[in-house]
Amino acid sequence: MILSANSLSPYLRFRVRMAHQAMVQFVASFASSLGYIMLGFGQVLVGLIACLALPGxxxxxRPWPQALGLFAGQALLASAPVWLLRKRLLPEQVLLWCRPLPIPARGQWIASIAVAGIIIVPLSMAYALSTAIWLYQWPDWLRPVAPQAVLLTAGSLLLGWIVSTLVLARRCRMPAAARLHAHRPPPAPYVPRVPSLQRMxxxxxxxxxxxxxxxxxxxxxxxxxxxxxxxxxxxxVLLLGALLSIAVWLWRPPxxxxxxxxxxxxLLLMLLTDRGDKAVTEQIALLRPVAAAWPVPIENLFRFARISALLPGLAVMAWFALLTLGHLGRASSAGYSTTVATVWLCFAGVAQVAVISLRxxxxxxxxxxxxxxxxxxxxIGSELWN
Structure with a gap:
C-alpha cells in the first residue's frame, strides 16, 4: 500500500534530521583541519569569499557564449558541496533501508529539494556577502550591468539548487539490475581453500x-x-599539489x-601524511572486527598499512631531494644552499614519522x-635562498 500524503512528513523530517546530523558530523571532522586552513589561507580568506560571486x-x-560558460560554471560550483557530501547526506545504509519502502516519488523529490536547500541557503549567504563586497567596491565594469549581474548570480544559485536536487534524486533511484553475460560460465560449487598457519x-x-x-x-x-x-x-590532489609547489618553489618565478x-x-606535505594516516586508521577500525577471525597475521598487515601512509610524503621528499641535492654541481649557480635543503629534508622526515607514530x-x-x-x-625553507 502506497503511503498517503499525510505520511510524507515523517520521511521528510527523517531526511532533514539526517542532513542536520551529517552537517554536524562534517563540521566536527572539519574542525581538526580548520587550523591548517587558517594557517595556509587565513590571510586570503576574505578575498576567496569575495571571489565567490565574481563569475556570475x-x-x-561578456558575450553570451562566454557568459553562458561562466553561468554554468557558477551553477556547478554552487552544487559542488552537495555532490561532495552526498554520502553523508544519504548514506548507503539508509538507501538500502529506504528503497524497499513504499515511499512515493513525490515525497522523495520534496525531501531531496529540502536537503539540497539546507546546503544552498548557507552558501547563498556567502554569495550575498560576496555580491555586497563587489557592490560596495563598485568597479567601473560593474556599474552599467549591475542589475543583470545580480540576476545572473541569483539564477546560478537557483540552477545550483536544481542540480543539487538532481544529484540527491539520482542517488535515491533504484539501481538497474545487472545483466548477465551471454557467455558466462554456469555456476559451480564453491570449495574454499583455507591456508593453514603452518603453511603460511x-x-x-x-x-x-x-x-x-x-x-x-x-x-x-x-x-x-x-x-x-x-x-x-x-x-x-594533495600529492600533485605538493610536487608542483616544490617545482615552482625551486623554479623561483619573480x-x-x-x-x-x-x-x-x-602545508600540502604535512596534510598529505596526516590525511592519509587518518584514512588508514579509519579503515583499520572498520576492518578490525571482521578480520579478527581471518587466518592471516592481521596486525602485521595493519602495521604495514600504517607505514604505507608515509609513501606519498616520501615521494614528495624524494622529489625535493632530486631537484636540490641531485644537482650538487648546479647548487651554487642556482643560488640555494644544499645545507638548508638537507636540514629541510631531515626535519620533514622526522615530522612525517612523528605524525604516523605518535598515535x-x-x-x-x-x-x-x-x-x-x-x-x-x-x-627552514625561507633560508634556502639566503
Missing part, C-alpha cells in the same frame, strides 16, 4: 611479502578508490615570493604537531 557578476559583461609460516619471505602486498591492495588501496570513496582522489611556495609545499595524541595535540611542523618547515 562578470558574466553580465613455512612460506618463503618473498611469497609472504607478495601476499601481504596483495592483502594491502585489496583491503586498503582499492577501497579508497571504490564505492564513491574520495580518499584516493584527495591524496592524489612574480611570487619563494616563501609562499615554500609554505604551500610544507596517542589528542586531536588538539595532533593539530599542534602538524601546525608546528609546518611553521618550522616554512622557517
Amino acid at each position: 557578476l562578470f558574466a553580465a559583461t 609460516a613455512a612460506a618463503s619471505l618473498p611469497r609472504r611479502a607478495w601476499t601481504a602486498l596483495h592483502h594491502w591492495r585489496q583491503l586498503f588501496w582499492l577501497p579508497f578508490w571504490r564505492a564513491e570513496n574520495v580518499v584516493g582522489i584527495q591524496q592524489t 612574480s611570487v615570493p619563494p616563501t609562499l611556495w615554500a609554505a604551500n609545499a610544507a 596517542r595524541l589528542s586531536v588538539n595535540g595532533r593539530v599542534g604537531l602538524v601546525i608546528s611542523s609546518i611553521i618550522i618547515l616554512i622557517a
Whole structure:
C-alpha cells in the first residue's frame, strides 16, 4: 500500500534530521583541519569569499557564449558541496533501508529539494556577502550591468539548487539490475581453500611479502578508490599539489615570493601524511572486527598499512631531494644552499614519522604537531635562498 500524503512528513523530517546530523558530523571532522586552513589561507580568506560571486557578476559583461560558460560554471560550483557530501547526506545504509519502502516519488523529490536547500541557503549567504563586497567596491565594469549581474548570480544559485536536487534524486533511484553475460560460465560449487598457519609460516619471505602486498591492495588501496570513496582522489590532489609547489618553489618565478611556495609545499606535505594516516586508521577500525577471525597475521598487515601512509610524503621528499641535492654541481649557480635543503629534508622526515607514530595524541595535540611542523618547515625553507 502506497503511503498517503499525510505520511510524507515523517520521511521528510527523517531526511532533514539526517542532513542536520551529517552537517554536524562534517563540521566536527572539519574542525581538526580548520587550523591548517587558517594557517595556509587565513590571510586570503576574505578575498576567496569575495571571489565567490565574481563569475556570475562578470558574466553580465561578456558575450553570451562566454557568459553562458561562466553561468554554468557558477551553477556547478554552487552544487559542488552537495555532490561532495552526498554520502553523508544519504548514506548507503539508509538507501538500502529506504528503497524497499513504499515511499512515493513525490515525497522523495520534496525531501531531496529540502536537503539540497539546507546546503544552498548557507552558501547563498556567502554569495550575498560576496555580491555586497563587489557592490560596495563598485568597479567601473560593474556599474552599467549591475542589475543583470545580480540576476545572473541569483539564477546560478537557483540552477545550483536544481542540480543539487538532481544529484540527491539520482542517488535515491533504484539501481538497474545487472545483466548477465551471454557467455558466462554456469555456476559451480564453491570449495574454499583455507591456508593453514603452518603453511603460511613455512612460506618463503618473498611469497609472504607478495601476499601481504596483495592483502594491502585489496583491503586498503582499492577501497579508497571504490564505492564513491574520495580518499584516493584527495591524496592524489594533495600529492600533485605538493610536487608542483616544490617545482615552482625551486623554479623561483619573480612574480611570487619563494616563501609562499615554500609554505604551500610544507602545508600540502604535512596534510598529505596526516590525511592519509587518518584514512588508514579509519579503515583499520572498520576492518578490525571482521578480520579478527581471518587466518592471516592481521596486525602485521595493519602495521604495514600504517607505514604505507608515509609513501606519498616520501615521494614528495624524494622529489625535493632530486631537484636540490641531485644537482650538487648546479647548487651554487642556482643560488640555494644544499645545507638548508638537507636540514629541510631531515626535519620533514622526522615530522612525517612523528605524525604516523605518535598515535596517542589528542586531536588538539595532533593539530599542534602538524601546525608546528609546518611553521618550522616554512622557517627552514625561507633560508634556502639566503
